[in-house]
Amino acid sequence: MQNFFRLLPPVDAVLAALDTDPSLAALPRAMLRDAVTSFLDGLREDIRAGRLTDPVQLDHALLFAQCARSAAAATRPHFRRVINATGVVVHTNLGRSLLAPEAATAAAEACLHYSNLEFDLTTGERGSRYSHVLDILRTLTGAEDALVVNNNAAAVLITLETLAKGREVVVSRGQLVEIGGSFRIPEIMAKSGAILREVGATNRTHPRDYENAVTPETAALLKVHTSNYRIVGFTKEVSLAELVPLGRRHNLPVIEDLGSGNLTDFTSYGLPGEPTVQQAVADGADVVTFSGDKVLGGPQAGIIVGRAKYIAAIRKNPLNRAIRIDKMTLAALEATLRLYRDPERARTVIPTVAMITAAPQALAKKARKLASLLKKSLAGRYTVGTIPGASRVGGGAFPERDLPTTLVALSPLAGAPSPDALRARLLTTDPPLVARTQDDALLLDPRTLADDELKLVSTVLGQALGE
Structure with missing residues (x-):
């Protein structure tokens, strides 16, 4: 020894x-x-x-x-790039939405150079960081005013803390959702100091339930969009159009938490109708909160839009400083929102929107191209073919709807690592590749693979197999 x-x-x-x-x-x-x-x-x-x-x-x-x-x-960085071959577009564990090149460039510029973050170039005096996105949010949503914080949970928290602390907020029992990380609407409401007043039943709530719940202690009516689950069958919920007149009669603000809000109507791409921010504002919501990432496709942020008097009050809340966005997020968000000025360009340039709306024929073509590459590199170890499959939007959006896709399936020949073993090995490659397994095959979904990642997939598979 x-x-x-x-x-x-x-x-x-x-x-x-x-x-x-x-x-x-x-x-x-x-x-x-x-x-x-x-x-x-x-x-x-x-x-x-x-x-x-x-x-x-x-x-x-x-x-x-x-x-x-x-x-x-x-010595590799612990936080690093991975290849997403799962087909889940807004993958919560893999960083959610990808930024458009314009947004990534804007964030990099904010990091590399000084900026007018809180400096008014017109007056030469101190300015507001929120002014950079205020006008474009007004234009895109039709709202009177807007504010941006660090995520949508914070947006809901500061809205309720400002408008309803110590008083009751009426919410339908069927809308007491839980979002990622076990955060629940009742817990956020309790943290804000507002008092939850549940109405209706789990599956059915009527306008009269809200009407009967209003007392002198009521501060607001809250509608929470159940974007991450559905109740089907014998159901009834109160629409925003029904809730707004009730709020007006009692001089109560109507707040809508859209969660994974979006600025795109996806119905023309075969997805069920999801309320857009523009619709919520047009229907009369006094305050609308939603995420800046997820389906919208920007950086993580919580966006609050609505009537000027309510947004002004929220902006003055001291909590606003604790949850405000940084310069990189602000730069990326402005660049993303600017793309929405041309909806068709937004659809093709913002990666999240482009992946959600990708045509099945284009995905089949990409799958065949990837399969062709892998057949050459994996010959004798795996059979490589394409099969019909399904992708998911992810991020709690469109939970009941699959997106049709074409999957590349790798089935092991004698002596080759099993699909589960290969999947584990792929987590150790540079960069790691995340895939799924089913029916004794490793499955790769081209929906979440960029065109320039196809050859990289072949390379990391070679790494995983020791080639």
């Missing part, structure tokens, strides 16, 4: 050998030294445990190559 220990190269010798590896050139010396030390410690543990018994395994050239791979893996 002592002879094996003597065969191990010293740390400085390994570092000198790795100095010639261009892939490690950008690593700080201290980080690289730690990675080398950890690698050598692992070898010592293998020797002690009797797992390393052949001196050939300690050949220095072999060890240097192994250490280079180990150092590269150990």
